[in-house]
Amino acid sequence: MPTRDTTDSPRRRIVEAAVELLESGGPDAMSTRAVAAAAGMQPPAIYRLFGDKDGLLEAVAEHGYAQFLESKRARLNPAPEDPVEELRRGWDTVVEFGVSRPELFAVMSRATGSEAGAAHRAGLEILHGRVRRLAAAGWLRVDEELAAQIIQATGLGVVATWHATPAERRDPALLTVLRESMVAAVTRAEPAVPAAESGPAPAARALRAALPDDSGALSDAEQHLLAEWLTRLAGSGGTPPA
Template sequence: MTVAETAADRGSRVRIVEAAARLLREQGVRAVTTRAVSQAAGVQAPTIYRQFGDKDGLIDAVAEHVMATYVAAKSETAAGEGDDPVADLRAAWRAHIDFGLANPGLYALLTNPDRAERSPATATGIEVLRARVRRVAAAGRLRVDEDRAVAMIHAAGAGTVLALAGQPAGQRDPDLAEAMFHTVAATLFTTAPATPDAEVATVAVTFATVLPGLPGLTDAERALMAEWLSRSLTHLRTAG
C-alpha cells in the first residue's frame, strides 16, 4: 500500500466515523445503516466493510471516537479546575448528565458492558473521574476509600442519565440530576467531620491517598501501611 493510499484510507475512515456519529446523534442507532452512512460520508459501501468489518465494528468505532473526544475535553477541563474539588466534581457531574441526554443513543452504547469493558476511552474517562476524587481525598473531604467513591459516582451518573433519557423530554424531573448528586455527595464527602470515627476515617482516607508519594519508605513499608489503613477503614465502615 502506498503512502497516498494510506492517507486516503485514513481520510475516508474519518469521514465515515463522523457521518455515522452525526446520524447516531440526530436520528438514533437505527439510522446508522451501511447505506445511510456511505451516502453521508460520500464513500461506497464496500469501503465501510473493508475498514470496519460490519455494522457492529462501525458502531464500536463511532462510540470510541465520540467518547475519546468527550474525555479529551474533560481532561482539559480538569487541568484548569479551581480550589474547591467538590464544586469541580459537581460541575463535571452536570456536564456528564448533559452529554448523556444530548447523546442518548450513543450513551446507551457507551454504557453497554460488552463495549465499555474493552473501550480505551471509557477507561480513560474513569481515570479522569478518579483524579477528581483523589483531589477531594487529598483535601481531607472524602469519607470512604477512592475506589468506592469512584464506583458510586460512576454508577449514580450512569443511572441518572439512563433514567432521564428513558422519559419524554417534557416529562423529565429537571431537579433529579442535582438531587442525585447531593445524595451521593452527602454519603461520600464532608466539610467537617461530625464524629471522632468520621474524623479518623477522613484522616485514614487522606493518608492512603498521599501514601504512594511519601518519601523515605520502602515498597514493603508502603504495602504494610496501606494494609493497615485498609483494615482500619473496613473496621470503621463495619462499626458504623
C-alpha cells in the same frame, strides 16, 4: 504517515457520518450502508477500516469521548477550585452531555462491560483520576473504586431516567438532587487530611493517629509493622505531586 486524523481521513469521515445518522435517526438509522453512503464510500470500506460494526460503534464511542472531553475542557476551564466542587462540575458535565446527546451517550455507555473498549477505558480513566485526586485530599468516605462506581451509577441512572420520563414531567431538580446525594455518599463533611499539605506524610500521620489498638483487618504483627512504616512515611516529608 499512513492513516492519521487529518480532518478528512476516511476514518473520520465515516465516524462523523455515523454520529450524524445516529443522532438524527436513532440507532437503526446507523446501518452500514447508510453510513457508507453518507460518507461517500462503499460498504466494505467500513469493514476494512473498523473490521466490524462493533468496531465502528467503538470508534463512534471514542469520537464521543473526544467531543465530551473537549466540551468538558471548555466548561471546566476557569479552574478546579476544591476537589469536591470539581467533582460536582465533572458530574454535571457528564450528565449534561448525556441529556443533550442521548444516542451518543447510550453508545458510549454500552461499549463498557465485556472486553477492551479503548474508548470506554479512557472515560473510566478520567473518572478514576478525579476520584484519586479526591482521595488524595482526604475527602473520600468510601473506597476509591466504590466511589467511582457511585458516581457512575448516579450519572447513568439520572440520564436514563431523564430520557425515560415524558418530557413534560421532567424536573431539573432531579439532576441537582441526585448530584448532591451522590456528593454526600462519596465525600466526607471535612477532609480527613489537612488540605494545606499533600503527599503521603500527612496521610500517614492521620492514619497512624486513627489506627485503633485492634482493627479487625490486620493481625497484631501486621499492625505493628504498619505502625513502624507509617512512622517512617510520616517523617519522610511529603513529596508534592505535580
